[in-house]
Amino acid sequence: MKRSGIIFAAGLLLITASPARAHLMNSGFGPFYDGLVHPFVTPIDLLVLIALALLAGLRGPACGRSVLFALPTAWLAGMAVGIVWTIPAVPMWTNAAVAVLLGLLVATDRPWPPMVVAALAVVIGIVYGAANGGELADREVRAAAAFGIACSLFVTVALLAAFVVSLKPDWTRLAVRVAGSWVAAIGLLLFGWTMR
């Protein structure tokens, strides 16, 4: 995917954002740990993260390595943007569209080149990172929290993608694809919720 295409897609998603409703939770251990747990207490971030890691793992070690570095880096860049301009939360319909897209990509298991998956990770990282940045905007110690979030993403993608790469029996890969179909189903239901 061309760089201009990525920037256009990320920009399009950012300008449709809705007002922020979530803030970083207080873990009691300081801003770094607040950031570290953030993806695990933010269901949509976790859903997107898991789906992306499954996709990267299914596409093999090269793709896994690309996403491993592309996603946290893009997320960090997005957070920087979000902190500066106080970007609001990602709208529900965008969450739904991302879930359907990632879910279908995992479920269909087509041989997408690693660069395409990495480019997708960059777009998603910028968009969701920007929304996270908006949540950090009112905090005094932002850098440590942002670094905590990026570390959390890195470790999660590393563990999950490596686990999927290591799966050899056919049925285990099918189980991953079934999980992808569940993500797509969740996305479809979310679409319904946005139009309720």
Added chain:
Amino acid sequence: MASARSTQYVMACIALTLAWPAVVFGHVQTGSASGIASGLSHPVSGLDHILAMIAVGLWGAQLGKPAVWVLPVAFPVVMALGGMLGLMGVDLPAIEIGIALSAIVLGIAVFVEAKPALWIAAVIVAFFAVFHGHAHGTELPEGTNGLLYSIGFVIATGLLHGVGIAFGLVHQWPAGKVALRAAGACVCIGGVYFLYGALA
């Protein structure tokens, strides 16, 4: 001797199914926690839904690869589509009848060990999944967290298919085949009961 024991097991299964407590259609529990707990509990709150979803797993196990994973993929995705229509307020006719018919058709398919082409099985499953999804979509409480509800709902549905598939693994043994067909008959009987309730 073994045959007599198998028959006893089948009879015990039928008796257990008939003794199942109060008939419940899939409606949200009043006052239940919103979000993921509500989503997890909704698919298992109605026997009509449970029967159909487990039957999908049973049929998939009977059909073998690749149906064993295609059907449980088709059902949640298309059911979510039905749920989306329900949430959007799109009316579908005869929802409860469709749900009851799904149990009857899927039960018969398991009972007779029907082995249609994969696409036909997928279309049958997907067709009925719309009714189940729509029923769930229109019965959701206000104020529920949409994302968490959806996650819980899809996971519970998938796990019900998993129960069916796990039970369907007995298909590799002769006695297991009989047990599966008996389970199909039970599902069909349950479907007839729900159809009666829907038409009455």
